[in-house]
Amino acid sequence: MKNISIWEDFSGKEFKSLNSDLDVDVLIIGGGITGISTLYHLKDSKLKVILCEQNRIGRSVTGKSTGKLTFLQNDLIDKIKNKFSLNEAGIYINSQIYAMESIVQIINKESIECDLCKTYSYLYTNKDSETEKLLNLEKYLNSIGIKTITDINDLVKSKYMFKVGDTYLINPIKLLYGLICDNFNIYENTSIKKIEREDDYYICFTDKNKIKAKYVVLASHYPYFSVPYLFPLKGSLEKSYISASKYNTTPISLISYSYPFISIRNYKDYLIYLSNSMNVSDSIDDLNNFKELNKKISDLKLKPDYLWSNIDIITNDGLPYIGKIKDNLYIGTGYNTWGLTNGFLAGKIISDMILGIDNEYAKIFNPKRINFNQVAGALSDSISNVKGYINGLFTKNGEIEYKIFGGDVIMNYKGDREYSVYHSCPHMGCGLIFNEVEKTYDCPCHGSRFDIKGKCISGPSNKDITFEGIDS
Numbered sequence: 307m308k309n310i311s312i313w314e315d316f317s318g319k320e321f322k323s324l325n326s327d328l329d330v331d332v333l334i335i336g337g338g339i340t341g342i343s344t345l346y347h348l349k350d351s352k353l354k355v356i357l358c359e360q361n362r363i364g365r366s367v368t369g370k371s372t373g374k375l376t377f378l379q380n381d382l383i384d385k386i387k388n389k390f391s392l393n394e395a396g397i398y399i400n401s402q403i404y405a406m407e408s409i410v411q412i413i414n415k416e417s418i419e420c421d422l423c424k425t426y427s428y429l430y431t432n433k434d435s436e437t438e439k440l441l442n443l444e445k446y447l448n449s450i451g452i453k454t455i456t457d458i459n460d461l462v463k464s465k466y467m468f469k470v471g472d473t474y475l476i477n478p479i480k481l482l483y484g485l486i487c488d489n490f491n492i493y494e495n496t497s498i499k500k501i502e503r504e505d506d507y508y509i510c511f512t513d514k515n516k517i518k519a520k521y522v523v524l525a526s527h528y529p530y531f532s533v534p535y536l537f538p539l540k541g542s543l544e545k546s547y548i549s550a551s552k553y554n555t556t557p558i559s560l561i562s563y564s565y566p567f568i569s570i571r572n573y574k575d576y577l578i579y580l581s582n583s584m585n586v587s588d589s590i591d592d593l594n595n596f597k598e599l600n601k602k603i604s605d606l607k608l609k610p611d612y613l614w615s616n617i618d619i620i621t622n623d624g625l626p627y628i629g630k631i632k633d634n635l636y637i638g639t640g641y642n643t644w645g646l647t648n649g650f651l652a653g654k655i656i657s658d659m660i661l662g663i664d665n666e667y668a669k670i671f672n673p674k675r676i677n678f679n680q681v682a683g684a685l686s687d688s689i690s691n692v693k694g695y696i697n698g699l700f701t702k703n704g705e706i707e708y709k710i711f712g713g714d715v716i717m718n719y720k721g722d723r724e725y726s727v728y729h730s731c732p733h734m735g736c737g738l739i740f741n742e743v744e745k746t747y748d749c750p751c752h753g754s755r756f757d758i759k760g761k762c763i764s765g766p767s768n769k770d771i772t773f774e775g776i777d778s
Contacts, residue, residue, distance in 0.1 A: 309744045311370045311614045312550040312576060313479040318363065319486070324493040329518045330354045332660060333510055335498050336525035337361075338368035339482065339646055340638040343653020344523050345492075346412075346485045351661060356517070357490070360497035360526075364479040366764045367527050370616035371645055372548065372569055372578055374559055375409060376427040376473035377402035379644050381564050384443060385624040394670060396450055398625065401667045405647040408654070409481070410474060418484030421573070423475040425557035428459055430467035436563055437466045444468050459560060461570055461606070475559055475571055478646060497768045508635070521660050524637045525652070528619065528753060528766040541621045541640050543586040543753040547599045548616060551608035553577035568602075576611070579603050583643075586617060586753050592741040613743055617753040617764070618643040627673035628652045630659060637673050706740050716773050717747070719758055725772075727760035732769035747771065 308315075332348060334341045337359030348355050377399050387395040413422050431440055444454045447470070454468045486492065500511040501522065510517040528543075546567070552575060560570040569580035581602050582595045596613055603610065621627065621640040626648045628638045636659065638652030651667065658665040707718040708729070715729035717740070727747060729737055736751035746763070747756040755764040760772030 307610055308612050309614060310612065311548070311616075312573060312578065312612045313369050313373065313477055314365065316477065316479050316483075318479065318483045321359075321363070321492045321494040324358060324496040324512055324515055324517075327515050327517070328356065330356050331519065332356070332521045332523065333358065333498075333508070333517050333519035334523040334525055335510075336523075336527065337363040337482075337492065337494070338366055338525065338527060339364075339478070339649030340652045341523070341525035342482045342485050343650045344525060344638075344656050345490055345653075346487075347653050347657035348660065349487055349490070351657075353660070355491065357492045358496040358498055358512070358517075359492070359494050360765070360768060361761075361763055362494050363486070363492065364482040367616060367618065367645060368482065368649065369479045370548070370614055371478050372571055372580055373476050373478045373573070373646070374427075374473075374561075374569075374571060375406045375476060375646055376470075376559060377406065377647070378427040378429050378470050378473065378561070379642075380429070380561050380567060381439075382624055382642055382644070383446075384439065387446070389623050390625075392446075394625075395446075397667065397670050399447075399450070399452075401651055401670070402644070402647045404667070405651040405654075406474065409476075409646075409650055413476075413481070413484070416484060418481060420480035420484055421475075421477040423557050425473060425475055425559050426455075426457075426469040426471055427473040428457065428467055428469045428558070428560040429563060430459075430462060430464040430560065431563040432462070432464050433564075434465055440466050440468065440563060459558065461555075461558065461560060462562075462568060473559060475557065475573070476646070477573070481646075497762070499768055503633075506634075521634045521636070523656055524631075524635070524639070526765050527639060529637050529639055541619045541627075544583050544618050544620050544643065545586045545753075546580050546583040546616050546618070546643075547592075547595050548578065548580045548612075548614050549599055549603055549608075549610040550576045550578045550612040551603055551610050553606075553608055577603075577606070577608065579606075579608075586748075586750055592739075592743055592748070596743045615741070615744060617755075618645065623675075626652065626671050628655050628671035629668055629673050631673050636660070705742060711773075714773075719745075725759050726774075727756065728771040728773050730771075731767055732762075732771065733765075733767040738771070 331353035332355040334357040345357050456468050498510050502509045508519050508522045555572050558572050562568045567583040571578050581599050619640045627640045636656045641648040655665045655668050709716045719725050731749040731754050736749050738747040741748050745758045754767035756771050760770050762770050
């Protein structure tokens with residue numbers, strides 16, 4: 307069994323690290339779907355564009371997703387209807403269909419080998435109380451011209467289920483590499499540590515170099531350069547547990563309507579199964595959460611060949627944050643677990659803004675929007691942050707030895723050899739929790755992740771936690 311996502315078995319081209327100062331028009335920070343989409347949509351402009359990724363392309367959230375392209379997104383459409391209006395819900399659905407169809411068109415145009423598979427998408431509930439909600443959602447979709455079909459699928463027990471056609475499944479990491487052209491300027495293992503405004507430009511600093519850029523795009527999942535933007539109060543983080551098991555089935559894409567979410571799809575001769583979605587402040591016992599996932603797939607007589615987890619940003623009002631947050635500074639984040647369509651769309655919207663092109667979907671995703679749902683959700687997010695901080699302080703793990711050195715708490719993992727790391731996340735000082743299955747240190751406050759040696763593999767932290775003060 308492998309404790310990586312099934313997509314990460316695809317190695318892909320490697321890119322060098324930045325080793326000199328640069329003067330560019332556009333700096334994109336982050337090599338997931340948002341960053342690569344922005345880069346792709348700027349490829350025919352005359353702008354000098356570079357992308358910096360702190361690790362490897364696609365190895366963060368995009369490469370740990372389930373790889374679905376669909377507008378049938380659990381209860382999200384109903385959330386947007388309730389928190390905004392039918393009009394905004396319709397615009398959101400159209401944006402997802404646009405993104406999905408655009409991705410497929412580009413895959414065909416560029417002859418991208420990413421295991422594209424057309425399939426039906428199913429939405430179901432196993433709760434009597436939700437049957438009417440699904441019926442009403444089905445009526446709404448029909449009213450805006452989307453055909454639905456009442457159906458059943460034996461992979462799950464349900465009270466009610468329907469499906470829609472013309473949706474897709476892909477290998478997300480293969481998609482990213484397929485979007486990369488030979489002349490793209492990409493730098494891996496290049497972390498941007500600090501951004502400063504100087505006249506009409508931004509000066510962005512790595513450990514050894516600096517980049518002067520007129521435009522900066524924050525495409526790094528969690529926007530760690532946005533303190534004035536108060537992002538920690540505008541969204542929460544959700545952690546999910548995923549498996550891939552040998553299983554022969556026809557193409558299938560299925561998701562439950564509400565918590566606890568179950569998401570199922572096939573990939574070649576594997577069945578990918580997601581469950582146990584919860585706030586990161588509650589997901590402190592990763593070992594038990596993976597055991598719960600194993601119980602679910604064992605009911606299907608499956609054994610995991612791959613086990614991994616993923617962390618998604620959930621916004622307070624159900625809509626992503628995409629667009630300009632200040633002069634020539636852009637952001638794409640908060641995709642509510644639907645990052646492939648929304649991340650691709652973010653790349654299109656942001657590139658259009660940089661090029662001075664109107665985009666019909668830009669207004670609904672305005673990251674500077676303020677509404678009651680955001681204000682009401684800020685209190686809940688604050689409570690989650692505090693809960694995560696407390697859990698990080700007091701949650702210990704038997705595989706880890708804890709020491710005090712120079713006033714700092716140090717964690718020692720004794721596996722094949724001993725590795726020493728700081729206990730506190732560099733982002734905002736939350737205590738880290740050891741993930742026994744994936745052998746990572748995870749932040750229960752804001753979702754940063756570090757490998758067994760202390761290297762930061764996912765932000766908002768942009769610093770490592772490796773400690774050299776104890777002999778290994």
